[in-house]
Amino acid sequence: MNRVLNHIDAHLDQPLDGAQLADIANFSRFHFHRIFAASMGETLGSYAQRRRLEKAAFRLSCGTPETVLETALATGFQSGEAFARAFKLKFGCTPSAWRATTLERLKAQAAAIGQPPGSQQSNPDQVFGNPHQAGEREFGESDGSYRPADDFAMDVRIIDLPKARVAYQRLIGPYGPAIGEFWRGVMAPWMHSHGLSDQTCYGIGYDDPSLTPANKCRYDACVEVPAQFVASGQADIQTLPGGRYAVARFKGKPEQIANAWMWLTREWMPSSGLQCDDRPCFEMFSAPTVIDPRTGEFNCEICIPVRAL
Template sequence: MNPSPASPAQANPKPNTHIYQAEYARRLNRVLDHIDQHLDASLELERLAEIAHFSRFHFHRVFAAWMGETLGDYARRRRLETAAWRLCCDMQASILDIALAYGFASGEAFARAFKIRFDCTPSQWRATRDERRVAQVSGAYQKRVRQDSNLSQVLSNPDQMNLKNLCEDDDSYQSFRKKLMEVNIVQLPAVHVAYQRYMGPYGAGVTKFWANKVAPWMQAYGLQDQICYGIGHDDPSVTAADKCRYDACITVPENFSPGTQANIKTLPGGAYAVAKFKGPATDINDAWMLLMREYLPASGMQCDDRPCFEQFSANSALDPQTGMFSCLLCVPVKAL
């Protein structure tokens, strides 16, 4: 007796593309994390393919298709961008020490690659640190003033104005600055988290990512009451907007299984400079810039290599009536 023919649904089951895509992202994000943790080392293709559980013969092509750049280009970009950040945050380290710390064989090789990427030398980049920070903060406030008021003759001719003075004379800036001076050095414990990664421009895209992807996942796993962390891995003044990475992290137990949508990692503990933030979510980048510009240079502290993050409660961070967002800005620090 011949078996009955399978129905079309049985013969060609519809693939769950959402699950497959999430699994690809989860595996490849493990590779990105590994690269960031080993920027000073040789990154062997076989080892990275093993971490991702992909065939080593096809991994390079899979990576390039997913990231939009080759594995070599990605690693080179991350080394240079991290070195650029270190040049501005660790003024005590020599340029040669930074070059060697991020996998460059010599100061000359580093300088050549840096010039190609940023169109200036490492020493010029370090020397103009404060000018870039002022321009970034001032630019944000200038844009806000333009949106919220009638354009004056001065604002209609931005080349004739002093952006630094506009920023520092603005009442909201001064209020912001005063709040951010209330910074405490706190010893934070290491935290076990599950995370999902967003890649793209910071701002509205991150807000939508939490609302549309992370929040439903938290609901499904009963994590609504857990403490959350937001980690922007890249400096948008250095990294192209579409390459910026952001991790939405939720505290979970050690034995937690996140399924296919998330990865697990540990946020390192230690000393952090912690400041309270309360305001529109669109002001968060300004707050980070002011914290780096105003507090750190006068504190006798400097950033170390651990990630900065925002810490907040999913239940109480956003006031639905006012739209105000509350969180702690946490900067990993060490002595100068």
Template sequence: MDDSLPQLNRAEYTRRMNRVIDHIDRHLDGALETAELADIANFSRFHFHRIFAAWMGETIGDYVRRRRLETAAFHLSCGSQASVLEVALSTGFGSGEALARAFRQKFGCSPSAWRDGTRERLAALAAGLRQAREEANSNPDQVNGSGGQAGFLPLGEYGDSQSPNGENQMEVHVIDLPAVTIAYQRHIGPYGMSIGEFWRNTMSPWMHSHGLDSATCYGVGHDDPSITAPEKCRYDACVEVPQGFKNGGQASISTLPGGRYAVAQFKGQATTIAAAWNSLIREWLPSSGLQCDDRPLFERFSPQTALNPQTGEFTCELCVPVRAL
């Protein structure tokens, strides 16, 4: 196995490491042994720790601890009624005290204080985003638009909590969605305009070369940039593919889980989709009698109709996986 490593191209490395990262996220509440992760990646057990650290910029242990803590922080800030102990156990901490120690070390506060300070934290982030937009708009050389294939902001970049007309309501339907087989390519780095460039320069040409121009697309932002460092944020540009699809070596194949989702229709300018996500997760969800579960949140859209070139409006569905409180 070791002798074959130099012959593996970057796309193959990417697919193998994505398998490991996805497995970690799905099993944060369990034991994650290095040997098991090496087998999932089909890399040498002896060398895998070094390979992972070189690829991700942090050791396996540091990555797992960070993901457990960030997932716990997200659940505490998105309206979950679970106790601190329940959140701790669901994210791989052995006790509420262990989670509290990790929180104080990382965020300088207790898990309860983190949950109580969600509104203030988001307000500060929104103010920073507004300032960044104003600075970008004042620069005539700045490209108009801020992310996504059609210029949309990825989920997690929160703006004002209200819609552009000052209201704080949206029509949300709770429905069952089927599981979907997807091909995806992953972008690691700050959300924003680089996501749009990733769709345009990497994902869209790949879709075209595989006859997928009209297939349904999904944008999956795995991390909340109010919690995760920008350079470590993960975003998957995804397209629906048929069973048995041959990916041609560049994309990874996975399944977007089916089940119960809260689905809200978004139609508006790119700069307002962040506010729509904020309203859906921070306002509608806590009052719905539901809570977000561990499946990914995503934007679903048709690449052919998502963007109105005349008005600049972007249309998509905001999909939040939910279960009862």
């Protein structure tokens, strides 16, 4: 089913064929729609429509110069009128109004939850270590405020990252403490049992929790694997696409990662002459060095896919 979801996300601008999706999942074509609905809690059509609208809302919030019609076509709608109707039904405003109120909406979200919209909200500081070593805050908590650029004037490199073949396990559900628990209780033991504890790790949050219902948010805990590696158990294999990325090194307290993401996406990006691409954002880190055992600080590289305006 994860392969089906990945395929849908990669082809939101195209018609989706149920028979092809059933073949991707190795499910019976006759039963696929029922299996999908039982697994995801919504029909295939509802899921695809929701993802198209969520993707469109994200694109409209990125400050790109594309028109509303271009956004509509890029997310699988056949006309601007059909897109506008569906968008207003879901979000209560027109696409143009959504774009115009982006800054106010993001400030309100940051004040309410202390997390940057679109960020993974993952917690590498607690992935492989004692969950109490970084202080009293549990993963996902912050002080509820956003501090502007002076606190997070990070050095940002624009580099080409290679493709990465990764084994991953997926968590579907609310972002927050569950992600740290997933790494510690599921992914890290699996990595250890397969001799992968020294490999590069990636945390990929696909959904914006301000747009996607919490119980439908998707997060992949990934570890890089060699070409001949065969996944087992609940793990599967995928390839991260690589390409041009804006990369910033983060080292600090866990509650500060939210402000780092906010600075990068809402302050650095608009002034960079670049725009966010459709490839996934992620946090990249090395398992052995992710935690500073002396301070409890964690290290990761925040990676945002970019392309020219």
